[in-house]
Amino acid sequence: PVSPAVRRSAELEQQLSLDPGRFRVLTGDRPTGALHLGHYFGTLHNRVRLQDLGVEVFVLVADYQVLTDRDVAERLTEHVEGLLLDYLAIGIDPARTTVFNHSAVPALNQLLLPFLSLVSVAELGRNPTVKDEIAHSRQSAVSGLMYTYPVHQAADILFCKGNVVPVGQDQLPHLEVTRTVARRFNERYAEVFPEPDALLSAAPLLLGTDATKMSKSRNNSIALGAGADETARLIKGATTDADRHITYDPARRPGVSSLVLLAALCLGRDPHEVAAEIGNSGAAGLKRTVTEAVNTRMAPIRARRAEYAQDMGYVREVLRTGNERANAVAEATLREVREAMGMFL
Ligand code: ATP
Numbered sequence: 001p002v003s004p005a006v007r008r009s010a011e012l013e014q015q016l017s018l019d020p021g022r023f024r025v026l027t028g029d030r031p032t033g034a035l036h037l038g039h040y041f042g043t044l045h046n047r048v049r050l051q052d053l054g055v056e057v058f059v060l061v062a063d064y065q066v067l068t069d070r071d072v073a074e075r076l077t078e079h080v081e082g083l084l085l086d087y088l089a090i091g092i093d094p095a096r097t098t099v100f101n102h103s104a105v106p107a108l109n110q111l112l113l114p115f116l117s118l119v120s121v122a123e124l125g126r127n128p129t130v131k132d133e134i135a136h137s138r139q140s141a142v143s144g145l146m147y148t149y150p151v152h153q154a155a156d157i158l159f160c161k162g163n164v165v166p167v168g169q170d171q172l173p174h175l176e177v178t179r180t181v182a183r184r185f186n187e188r189y190a191e192v193f194p195e196p197d198a199l200l201s202a203a204p205l206l207l208g209t210d211a212t213k214m215s216k217s218r219n220n221s222i223a224l225g226a227g228a229d230e231t232a233r234l235i236k237g238a239t240t241d242a243d244r245h246i247t248y249d250p251a252r253r254p255g256v257s258s259l260v261l262l263a264a265l266c267l268g269r270d271p272h273e274v275a276a277e278i279g280n281s282g283a284a285g286l287k288r289t290v291t292e293a294v295n296t297r298m299a300p301i302r303a304r305r306a307e308y309a310q311d312m313g314y315v316r317e318v319l320r321t322g323n324e325r326a327n328a329v330a331e332a333t334l335r336e337v338r339e340a341m342g343m344f345l
C-alpha cells in the first residue's frame with residue numbers, strides 16, 4: 001500500500017514540473033558533520049533537480065539547531081564550511097539558490113515566539129522523531145530546545161513562505177508541526193502562510209553501515225567527500241548476515257538490503273535486479289559491487305568539492321550573499337506577522 005505522503009509527493013512532482021514558478025522550496029542541514037550518501041539520495045539530489053527545474057530554492061545551514069541534541073556546538077566553522085563545499089559540489093548554484101545560516105537571520109528566529117504560542121506542550125511531547133532523537137541525544141539533560149525545535153523549523157520554512165520541503169522520512173512529523181502552525185496562525189490572525197507539503201525522494205531512509213538510519217553524528221555514514229579508499233573501508237565494515245544468497249528484502253535483511261539499495265541508487269537501477277545479479281557471491285561480492293558503484297557515482301562530485309576547497313574566500317562569500325537575501329525576506333515576513341497580530345509597528 002502506498003502511504004499518503006508518497007502519493008502526495010507524486011502529485012507534487014507533476015505540479016512542480018508543470019508550473020515551477022508557483023513553488024518555493026526550503027530545506028537544510030545541521031552543521032554537525034559531513035553530508036553523506038543518505039543526504040544525497042534522501043534530499044540533496046532533489047534540491048538540485050528542483051533548482052534546475054526553475055523552482056526558487058532556499059538552503060538553510062541550521063546552526064542554532066546543532067544545540068538540540070548536544071550541549072555545545074563543536075567545530076562549527078569547519079562543519080559550516082564543509083556543508084557549503086558539499087552544496088557547491090553537488091550542483092547548488094548560488095546565483096539561483098539562497099544559502100544562509102540561522103544565526104545570521106534574526107527576523108527568522110523572532111518568528112519562533114508567536115509560533116510557540118500556537119502549539120501545546122502535549123503536542124510537542126508526542127513527536128516520534130523528537131523521541132527517537134532524545135534516545136540518541138548526547139545532551140546531559142533533554143533541553144527545551146529539543147522539544148521546541150520542530151517549531152523553530154516551522155519558522156525556517158515559513159519565513160520564506162516555503163511550500164515544498166524535500167526531506168527524508170524522519171522529517172514528516174516535523175512538517176506536520178509546520179502545517180499546524182501555518183493553519184493556526186492563518187485562522188487566528190490573517191492568511192499569511194502557505195501549508196507546505198513534504199516531497200519524499202525514492203530513498204527517504206537510507207541506512208548506515210550499522211543498519212540504522214545513516215546519520216552524520218552516529219559514526220555509520222559514508223561522507224560525500226570521503227575518498228575512494230575510505231569508502232571501501234567503511235563498506236567493508238558494514239553489517240550484513242550469514243546468508244550467501246543476496247536478496248533485496250528490507251524488512252527481514254536490513255543490512256544486506258541497504259547495501260543493495262545503495263548500489264542500485266548509485267547505478268540508477270532497480271534494487272531487485274541488482275540483488276539478483278550479485279546472486280550467490282555473498283557479502284564480499286555485494287560489498288565489491290557497492291564500493292565500485294559509490295566510487296564511480298561520487299567521483300565527479302568529489303573532484304568538484306576538491307576544486308572549490310581551493311577557494312574558500314569564494315565559498316564564504318556564497319553564504320554572506322545568501323544571508324543578505326534571507327534577511328530581506330525574513331524582515332518582510334516578520335513585518336506581515338506583526339501587522340496581522342496587531343502589534344505596534
Ligand atoms: P544528525 O545525525 O546530526 O541529526 P543527520 O544525518 O540526521 O544528522 P540532518 O542534518 O538531521 O542529518 O538532516 C538533513 C536532511 O537529510 C533531512 O531532510 C533528513 O530527512 C535527511 N536525511 C538525513 N539522514 C537521512 C537518511 N539516512 N536517509 C534519507 N534522508 C536523510
Ligand code: MG
Nearest residue numbers: 030170215216
Ligand atoms: Mg538528524
